[in-house]
Amino acid sequence: MDRNAMYRRIPKVDILLADDDIQCLIEEYSREVVMDAVRTQTDALRRFIGRSEDEKSVQERIDRLKCDIRRTVEQMYRPNMRRVINATGTVLHTNLGRAPLNPRHMQRAAELISGYSNLEYHLESGVRGERYAHFEKLLCKITGAEAAMAVNNNASSVLLILNALAHGGEVIVSRGELVEIGGKFRIPDVMKQSNAILREVGTTNKTHPEDYEEAVTEETKAILKVHTSNYRIVGFTESVGIEQLVSIAEKNGLPVIQDLGSGVLINLEKYGLRHEPTVQESVKKGADLVCFSGDKLLGGPQAGIIVGKKKYIDMLKRNQLTRALRIDKFTAAVLELVLQEYLSEENAVRNIPVLRMITKPYAEVAEDAKCMLKQLEHKKNLADITLQPCESQIGGGSLPLLGIASMAVAIRPKEISAGELERRLRHLPVPVIARIVNDHVLLDMRTVGKDEMGQIAEQFAEHRVFEVSDNR
Numbered sequence: 001m002d003r004n005a006m007y008r009r010i011p012k013v014d015i016l017l018a019d020d021d022i023q024c025l026i027e028e029y030s031r032e033v034v035m036d037a038v039r040t041q042t043d044a045l046r047r048f049i050g051r052s053e054d055e056k057s058v059q060e061r062i063d064r065l066k067c068d069i070r071r072t073v074e075q076m077y078r079p080n081m082r083r084v085i086n087a088t089g090t091v092l093h094t095n096l097g098r099a100p101l102n103p104r105h106m107q108r109a110a111e112l113i114s115g116y117s118n119l120e121y122h123l124e125s126g127v128r129g130e131r132y133a134h135f136e137k138l139l140c141k142i143t144g145a146e147a148a149m150a151v152n153n154n155a156s157s158v159l160l161i162l163n164a165l166a167h168g169g170e171v172i173v174s175r176g177e178l179v180e181i182g183g184k185f186r187i188p189d190v191m192k193q194s195n196a197i198l199r200e201v202g203t204t205n206k207t208h209p210e211d212y213e214e215a216v217t218e219e220t221k222a223i224l225k226v227h228t229s230n231y232r233i234v235g236f237t238e239s240v241g242i243e244q245l246v247s248i249a250e251k252n253g254l255p256v257i258q259d260l261g262s263g264v265l266i267n268l269e270k271y272g273l274r275h276e277p278t279v280q281e282s283v284k285k286g287a288d289l290v291c292f293s294g295d296k297l298l299g300g301p302q303a304g305i306i307v308g309k310k311k312y313i314d315m316l317k318r319n320q321l322t323r324a325l326r327i328d329k330f331t332a333a334v335l336e337l338v339l340q341e342y343l344s345e346e347n348a349v350r351n352i353p354v355l356r357m358i359t360k361p362y363a364e365v366a367e368d369a370k371c372m373l374k375q376l377e378h379k380k381n382l383a384d385i386t387l388q389p390c391e392s393q394i395g396g397g398s399l400p401l402l403g404i405a406s407m408a409v410a411i412r413p414k415e416i417s418a419g420e421l422e423r424r425l426r427h428l429p430v431p432v433i434a435r436i437v438n439d440h441v442l443l444d445m446r447t448v449g450k451d452e453m454g455q456i457a458e459q460f461a462e463h464r465v466f467e468v469s470d471n472r
């Protein structure tokens, strides 16, 4: 092969830039970006010619140079973070962004954020305001608390509360509640970080009121109760309820802090789920501070919400850590909209995606599954596609062990393995995340929206997901 002749066949940069297709690209993406891609691709082509012995394959690469340039430009602008379809049935999937938000809320928040706002400005008096003001009254109305605020996430809430109330002193916690949440958040470690000293009482399975009473000393600053949200201790067990802790604390002039984790604001029993302690219950029983996540069962944006007695909330607001852990304007905007839905339980269940999914009746999920099955039926020659009852999880460390009856479309490909199908679904333009059970790929319809069903069907029709010849 005559390499010099091949090098000469590479179009000159000015010729390339004058080309109609490349001109289109420039108009769409800017000259700077296209020039960069032209250089990258022509350099790569030169290197290829330098090591290739095969004239035909070199000519092929020269012929597709313009395509390669377009691909390079498009790749630069393809976001790495993308929308995916969650067909795992795990509603609060930590790896998939936990709580999805209502597009209507997002749209309204986007309008607000794209301009200036009264984030920390009191419109009536024209003086500086608080970013919590936009949702503090709502939180108080919904939970019955005196005051409220929010920080970056619930891990921050715990850190801030311990630092503000117990810095340099002791905090009493039951051994059975020394939890580790996903992402290495451990109560003993947060305690250390906040400069509070952990005073463990009781045993792993049993803690009695006297264990707390006997542990109170001059050094005690607070009693902490942590909801064991991601595990259960069953069998011979006993723990001390929040009312009893409040009465012990009152006798000793101490505050009771409750880390609830999930932040449930409605009674889930009404929807056939197990009772999960609500924020309202904790407030009513006298907890001085209650903290919980914004993006677990509450179904809102990532945040750590803290409600309770005004005296303590004021202490938190004055703490230096608050400045470092404060929520951003986007979160403040969305949080207000999500909390407004809770003014009516009916609205909350209808308009908050997390609540809608976990309360979706089995019959409705089964109906969706049937509809999905019908849309995939034309692939019957390539896979066994059936309906299969399954169990959805709440996830996100909420209500562990609780499976919600659900229905899946179960797919067993004939030519390829279930593992290969699962991988291909992840590589679709809109990735579909599914799980494998007994050699079947399951699409749990509880977490798949109506419009997403259409997207799944379209992608199955357009892409060769089942064929053995597909070697993407």
Ligand SMILES: *Cc1c(COP(=O)(O)O)cnc(C)c1O
Binding pocket: 153, 154, 155, 156, 158, 179, 181, 185, 226, 227, 228, 229, 230, 259, 260, 261, 262, 292, 293, 294, 295, 303, 304, 396, 397
């Ligand atoms: C989830 C959880 C946290 C951490 O909340 P994030 O919002 O994820 O930071 C803390 N405490 C408990 C009990 C939890 O369940």
